[in-house]
Amino acid sequence: MTQPAAFPPDDAAPLRARVVRADRGALLVVPDDDLGAAAHRVDLPRDGLLPLPDGTRVPPTVGDVVDVRRGSLWQASAVHERRSSLVRDSAGRTSLEQVVAANVDVVLVVEHLDPEPDLGRVERLLTLAWRSGARPVVVLTKADLVPDPDGMAAQVAQVAIGVDVHAVSVLDGAGLDPVRALLAPGVALVAVGPSGAGKSSLVNALAGREVMATGGSRADGRGRHTTTHRELVPLAGGAVLVDTPGVRGVGMVAEAGALATTFADVAGFAERCRFADCAHQVEPGCAVREAVENGDLPERRLTSWRRLAREAAYQARRSDARLAAAERSRWKRVTREYHRGLRGPGAPRP
Ligand SMILES: Nc1nc2c(ncn2[C@@H]2O[C@H](COP(=O)(O)OP(=O)(O)OP(=O)(O)O)[C@@H](O)[C@H]2O)c(=O)[nH]1
Ligand SMILES: [Mg+2]
Ligand SMILES: [Zn+2]
Structure with missing residues (x-):
């Protein structure tokens, strides 16, 4: 990957950068004041962890704001306080929790209308979303495949108290306008939901171009994950969205307040x-x-x-x-x- 001389600046002051993608030993970042810019690779310390302002060392995640410094290499040196973090249960080696995305404003809970929406999964994802500190919004996809998408959306709305529910189709564009209305400049969203729900298709529709690969038709209706890593994608109008791979089971992370809200x-x-x-x-x-x-x-x-x-x-x-x-x-x-x-x-x- 090319590294223009000006990025990061070759002096003591660190550059604020946003994490677009987090891999084991390195991050892809963009300047925090130009989220649509080309991404650059920066290295992580050997243990893969960076300090938060309180000194705790954490694995940086997509959406994090990090300080980037120029040493002999470009290095990420610290993570800024997270204003929200979408956390899921993980069986990880170093932690019981994985921060799926940081600093997001809106969590899009994406669920398909065909096959029938799984209400339990919507409730589970809403609880994770409420806990994150971001606002949840439910997006029901594939409205073109069912006779009464609005009636189904009304049913889902009954388990999504205080949350907007939109039935959409990326094929005919139905229902996308209220979702587009969320995309103010600087707003960060994350899309979560099962594999095949149409998260990447939605991202492409909102971006107005093919930024993420989407799945072909699945004869068995399950299995293959098309998206394999989390990635922050710039959308039209200055918003950004984190596309995530669909996960089979998402464990609960204890938080009574979020449960009481859902x-x-x-x-x-x-x-x-x-x-x-x-x-x-x-x-x-x-x-x-x-x-x-x-x-x-x-x-x-x-x-x-x-x-x-x-x-x-x-x-x-x-x-x-x-x-x-x-x-x-x-x-x-x-x-x-x-x-x-x-x-x-x-x-x-x-
Ligand atoms: N008919 C119809 N098909 C859709 C719609 N949205 C997505 N699909 C199809 O659903 C399949 C899965 O879409 P993806 O966008 O790849 O799903 P995903 O949620 O990103 O899946 P993972 O990346 O595996 O988590 C693809 O074949 C899409 O073409 C829609 O609104 N209508
Ligand atoms: Mg995908
Ligand atoms: Zn009781």
């Missing part, structure tokens, strides 16, 4: 339960179960809430256990250093 209906009834810590199972005076019995709350909402709440609780325990282990090893180290200090700097080991 399930504002359940949370509303729960305020009237007799016990503040009611699990809406067998407790007497449970207003949530009563609402289900009266038909005021669809039963699948309660089932769905239970499933995600259980998962979030499991996650919380897992991350507590990990924190406790980290704390123990920190104390071991501190104690060791303390004893070493008592022996004096040059003292021989016993």
Whole structure:
């Protein structure tokens, strides 16, 4: 990749750059004040981590604002505070969470209308989106393949409380205008959803040109991921969008507030339960179960809430256990250093 002499400047002041793509040892970045510019490669420290303002070292992710300096090579040296981070559960070596995208304003929860939308998946992705600090918007794709896209959108809207739901087709352009209305200059979006939902097709429609490869027809309706890495794409009008590969299962990341926002209906009834810590199972005076019995709350909402709440609780325990282990090893180290200090700097080991 070519490196114009002016990028980054060859002096002490770091350049603010936006991460377009994060790979193991290197980043692709663009100048933060010119997101449509050609991307450049910068190296990462050997451990692949960069410090946040509070000193924590994290793997930089797509959408991050990083400081880039010129040494013998172009090097990323720090990550700026993230104003939002879309986090998913990960079985990663160094962390239980993966930041899918940082500094996004809008999370597009992309789900197909054909095959039928999976409401549980929409609820799960909405919860991740609410937790991120960005605003979720649901985009239902392939409206051209179903007879009543608006009726289906209305059904999905019932599980997407407080969220705009748009049925769109990239084939005939139906429904795209309200999505385009989100694309103000400087706005960053991320598209999440299952493989084959049409995320990359939507990105291309919004960009007005073929920026991402899209999948061919899939005889079995599943399997092959067309997009294989996350990437920040400049759209028409100065907005940017992170396209992501569809993921089969997205684990929950514990966060009660986000769950209560996604399930504002359940949370509303729960305020009237007799016990503040009611699990809406067998407790007497449970207003949530009563609402289900009266038909005021669809039963699948309660089932769905239970499933995600259980998962979030499991996650919380897992991350507590990990924190406790980290704390123990920190104390071991501190104690060791303390004893070493008592022996004096040059003292021989016993
Ligand atoms: N009929 C119809 N087909 C669509 C529409 N949007 C996408 N498709 C088709 O759906 C298939 C999958 O589209 P992609 O955009 O590659 O899906 P994706 O979500 O990016 O998938 P991954 O990259 O694997 O996560 C392709 O064959 C598209 O042509 C639409 O609005 N209408
Ligand atoms: Mg794709
Ligand atoms: Zn209850």
